[in-house]
Amino acid sequence: MGTELRGGGPGARGSALRIAGVSAGCGVLLLAGCAGMPTSGEIRSVKASPRADSQVRVEAVPPRKGATPHQVVEGFLEAMTSDDANFATAREYLTEGMAKTWRPEAGTAVLAEAPVPGQAREGGPTAQEIDYPLHGRQIARVDEQLAYEATTPTEYQRTIHLTRQKGADGQEWRIDRLPPGLVLGASDFQRNYRPVNKYYFAAGRNTVVADPVFIRQRMDPVTQTDPLTQSVKALLDGPSAWLDPVVESAFPKGTRLKKDAPLTFDDRNTLEVPFNEKANGVSRAQCDRMAAQILLTLKDLSSSRVDQVELQRANGAMLCVLSSGTEEAYRPGPSRPVPGHQYVVDGRNRLAVLPKDGQGTPEPVRGPLGEERVPLGRIAVARDEDTAAAVSKDGRELLVAPIGAETAEEPGHAPVLVRSRGAAPANRLSAPSWDGLGDLWVADRDPVHGGLLRFAGGEGKPQPVRIVPDPGEARIESVRLSADGTRIALLLTRDGRTTLQIGRVERLGSADDPVVRITALRPAAPQMETVTAVSWAGPSRLVVVGEEAGEVQQVRYIQTDGSSSADSVLPGLNSVLAVAASDDERMPLVAHSEGEGIVRLPSGANWQKVVTEGSSPVYPG
Structure with missing residues (x-):
């Protein structure tokens, strides 16, 4: 069912907009609940998609006879938010030449609110041309590869040029110049698109890395493909430019997918994927890796249950079959299953493990880090949970020691890997972090002798890691490595503001003489005025503690590309100093609150106090 809304008030868009709701219980999903459709009363104008609701469909309405330039511009902006095949109705607002050359797939400018046309001005030497400036506040851009990149909010200013031409109904205004791609408000973008993780292999390894992109919620207007096919095609198009190195x-x-051959399911719920000739000669081992990439990518499509995938040659012959679940072997993690405990520095400055159910007293680990020999401040536990690293409470020393059950009863001292020469604790060592290859990372914040350091295998001499380009005077506050070892989350302080940056971890040189560097830093939470804590929370997600300008502190989930959903803000918790999330997204969050101590957030529940005394909560990693 649908309802047509026509603008009639000040500032209303002049063209018509049809909203179609899809619901089992009620017909109009813009309402808070189900109610009867009114049969009388004033019809008011609305902007497209006042909130992100994936069940709302916007059907574009073509230009009216005698439409004014303002109505043409408004109608075109609304038509860009629709699901119209090939944006056919949107093209009706364009001149014939522009309709043929306009490429909506060229990228998307995402604005905080729907774009607003400004005051018309002369667009040429005659009265037959008009310019309409577009205004807004841009918060992100999406490229042709469907990769989203959050940007520091900036003013968006572009121009739409109209010309008056002869049409079927006489003289009519049409658009002959416009910005490339699409221009959408954030709510329309969230309604039309959904995030999906594509998966590729870390260079030279059998460990997969998530590469987030956005695909259409329903049929793609340009390619006329469903979300499942869109996801596979996006995977075959290759990794995003940022992650590709x-x-x-x-x-x-x-x-590529075989032309005109749809993806289909057989009676065993097997997804059949036919390729072109390029894939005909792959080996069984390579085919298994290809199938694993597809299975992992389709995990995010909850509406598409895939029990196994069958990859096919161009002639329809089978290449290989891989059952669902087999692909999990390629995810990053230790070589053997581990319980994934939660660790803290307890009230006596020791490394301790929290009880699984969140009840009871933290138990000191076995080994020197569980003894009261050196007061500990910040900690990190290796992903196999056999070894841990800790920075002394004064921030001066980095210690590493075993913590496993096999640790001797008389453990001795933990060796010191590095000492900072910083004059004050704030200028000494950051919290350490382990990557998925077993290497240990820490930042020495000494402005004279400091830098980012890596310890291969968690031992030996520190290896300085360059950041390219150099962040200059920015000081590293926090270091967090992804489980796959290809990305790093850094908190950088410059001019009194701490921001979250994501960088690539590039590994060059030979195995005997490796060179590791960080490149292509980009903001992951540009909307936040300051960020105080961060933790990885899955293959492409972070949990972040910070504040937006003029707002109170928030704990929220943010994707590595900077995108977030309306429900990403977590229940209120005051004065959060540290937060930890597991690579297993089913595990509860753990946080250190200045007023509450150590607390945790199980799925579907509120924050629960664990212990009053303690700090530096972490999961392995």
């Missing part, structure tokens, strides 16, 4: 795909270059 540190990952590789198992698919031979040029592999």
